[in-house]
Amino acid sequence: MKKTKVPRSYAAIIRRSFTTLLLTIGLVITLTVSVTLSVDQLFRAQNQAAQLSSNLQISQANTFQDWLTINRSSGLNAHNTFVVVKNSDGSTTSFLPSNRVPNLTNSWQVPFTHLIYIPKAGLYFSESLKMNHKTYLLYIGMHVLLGNLHVLIAVLIIAIGLSLLIGLLFVRRLANQISRPTIELARAAQQAAANPETTQPTLPQPTEPAEVGQLAKDFNQLLASQNGRLQRERQFISDASHELRTPIATIRGNIKLIDRHSAKHPEVIPESLGFIDQESLRMQHLIENLLHLSRADRAQDIDLVPIDVAKLAEGVVTHYQPLIEQPLNFHGPATPAMALGDTDLVHQILTALLDNAHKYSPNDQAITVTVAQKDDTVTLAVADFGRGISKADRQHIFERFYRVDSSRSNQVEGSGLGLAIVSQLVQLNQGHISVSDNHPQGTIFTVSLTAAPAKES
Incomplete structure (x- = not known):
């Protein structure tokens, strides 16, 4: 069975990393100092062996007393230095600081x-010297080196141990200080996630560490966006319920009227059926608009292809003119106005703008559709001579269920979703829509699309 790896905290990661770093530094220091000390002692031993060899060449050591004299003149410790002399006849003479003769049989050379x-x-440290048919084997003890190394390693182990103890206490405090903002941020995020249906609170934003502060700032931006979306969804549901409640109540009221009074007053039947038909048609349009919005919200990637906006707009104007009383005018360039977009969506955008202009324009005032191209932008404008839209209302006209001039909302057909759909479709075409005043009165809706790149000849 595979063992599950438990995620580590900030403190655990920092402690382990610090311990590894400190031990590595201690090991490197120990090795460096040990090697440096060893090399220094070897050079000292080599210089002393050279001095001793030079003295032996000047004064031969035939007795132990001679050896002591030569050894002392070299500055060596007599207790750690001895010489073995191999004579020409094969005999061996040893000059030792004591009567004990080391056994050289099992000795081994360091490579x-x-x-x-x-x-x-x-x-x-061994060195050999041949002189006067004799071979002098010098042996200089490295006991001082080994003793120094033992002391050095012991001191370093104690120093590293104390540093590790003090460092771990410091690291624990540092890790808790660093992880505290993250833990607080995580707890606040958990509390926010526990109530997804409520407006999310702002998460605490620490000043240090800077990365955690930036993360909290990004989270707060995300929560603000989510809160705005949640608020819009709630408003959307409330407005949709309100818009649907009115035609349903009207339909039910007329059905009850027919049921109660049709026998004695048959004249109420045609009138009630007319109201039922009108309200059911209104509810049908509302549901269709909701479906359009739902599809637009779900749409992600739209294939934008070069389309001739002028030709498309002229065709829409030609087919739309018989449906309304206002005269329709079209102005476009003599050459194709190619823009990147989706043909069906641009067709739907223009139709929705013409519907809006038709509803809010007098029957004797013309509606003008204009297509123009400038630099890398193609514009599609719909201008009417209606009552116009105030600057305060312009900030909200693309919101769902928003109606300009609420006192006239019952006189003008519509659900307040048309311009919201237009705005969504324009975004899908990677375009921009703006509102401006017409002169002497009225409104101009302008859709800006990206011009299609010119084809290479």
């Missing part, structure tokens, strides 16, 4: 060095 280890005697 690539003059160091030799003699069992029960220790580590020595």
Whole structure:
């Protein structure tokens, strides 16, 4: 069974990293100092061996007293230095600081060095010298080196241990200080996630560490966006319920009227059926608009292709003119106005704008559709001579169920979703829609689309 890896906290990660770093530094320092000290001692031993060899060449050591004299003149410790002389006749003479003769039989040489280890005697620096049919084997003890290394390693171990203890206490405090803002942020996020249907509170934003502060800032921006979306959804549901409640209540009221009074007053039947038909048609349009909005909200990637906006708009104007009383005028360039967009969506945008102009324009005032191209933008404008839209209302006209001049909302057909759908469709076409005043009165809706790149010849 595979063991599940438990996620580590900030404190655990920092403690482990710090411990590893400190141990690595301590090991590197120990090795560096040990190697440096060893090399220094080897050079000292080599210089002393050279001095001793030079003295032996000047004064031969035939007795132990001679050896002591030569050894003292070299500055060596007599207790850690001895010489073995191999005579020409094969005999061996040993000059030792004591009567004990080391056993050189089982000694072994350290590779690539003059160091030799003699069992029960220790580590020595060895050097050989041939002179007057004799071979002098010099052995200089490295006991001082080993003693210094032992002391050094002990001191470093104690120093590293104390540093590790103090460092872990410091790191624990530092880790808690660093992780506290993150933990508080996580707790606040959990509390916010526990109540997804309520307006999310602002998460605490620490000043340090800067990364956690930036993360909290990004979270708050995300929550603000989510709160706005949640508020719009609630308003949308409330407005949709309100818009649907009115025609349903009207239909039910007329059905009850027919049921109660049709026998004695049959004249109420045609009138009530007319109201039922009118309100059911209104409810049908509302549901269709809601479906359009739902599809637009779900749409993600739209394939934008080059389309001739002037030709498309002229065709829409030609087919729309018989449906309304206001005269329709079209102005467009003589050459194709190619823009990147979706043909069906642009057709729907223009139709919705013409519907809006038709509803709010006098029957004797013309509606003008204009297509123009400037630099890298193609504009599609619909201008009417209605009552116009105030600057305060312009900030809300693309919101769902918003109606300009609420006192006239019952006189003008519509659900307040048309311009919201237009705005959504324009965004899907990666365009922009703006509202401006017409002269002497009225409104101009202008849709800006990106011009299609010119084809290479």
